[in-house]
Amino acid sequence: LVIDDAHLDDAADITVVLPSDNKSTAKLTVTEEPVKIVEHIKNLTVMETSTAQFTCELNKMNYNIEWFIGEVLIKDRPRFRMEHHEYSYTLYISDCKVEDGSEFTCVAGDVSSTATLTVQEAPVEFIVPLKDVDAMEHETAR
Numbered sequence: 342l343v344i345d346d347a348h349l350d351d352a353a354d355i356t357v358v359l360p361s362d363n364k365s366t367a368k369l370t371v372t373e374e375p376v377k378i379v380e381h382i383k384n385l386t387v388m389e390t391s392t393a394q395f396t397c398e399l400n401k402m403n404y405n406i407e408w409f410i411g412e413v414l415i416k417d418r419p420r421f422r423m424e425h426h427e428y429s430y431t432l433y434i435s436d437c438k439v440e441d442g443s444e445f446t447c448v449a450g451d452v453s454s455t456a457t458l459t460v461q462e463a464p465v466e467f468i469v470p471l472k473d474v475d476a477m478e479h480e481t482a483r
Contacts, residue, residue, distance in 0.1 A: 415461040
């Protein structure tokens with residue numbers, strides 16, 4: 342008897358009965374595969390005000406993961422959003438600020454992946470260019 346691609350619900354007592362009514366029983370135990378990180382999060386460099394995205398991929402779907410900034414658990418932060426789809430788990434950080442630059446960690450059970458976010462300051466730009474001004478001596482030039 343061969344069971345290909347055993348799953349947890351295949352665990353059972355299995356009995357083989359011969360035509361002579363001889364039988365043999367064995368217990369099939371299927372141990373759950375431990376969670377593994379298939380693809381680690383990567384270091385990111387983004388411009389200020391843009392959105393950063395860290396994605397890790399696990400060998401398990403719908404797994405309960407946690408995200409950390411340094412050693413602080415991320416929860417209930419308006420600019421931080423966590424999503425997962427099948428094996429992929431993503432943290433979005435919107436409207437990035439320079440002070441968001443830090444180490445970010447995805448923790449899944451006993452395994453984790455850490456990467457660094459670097460936020461570069463947006464270049465200063467003129468919104469309205471300067472205009473030529475004529476002024477008389479001893480008057481205010483505006």
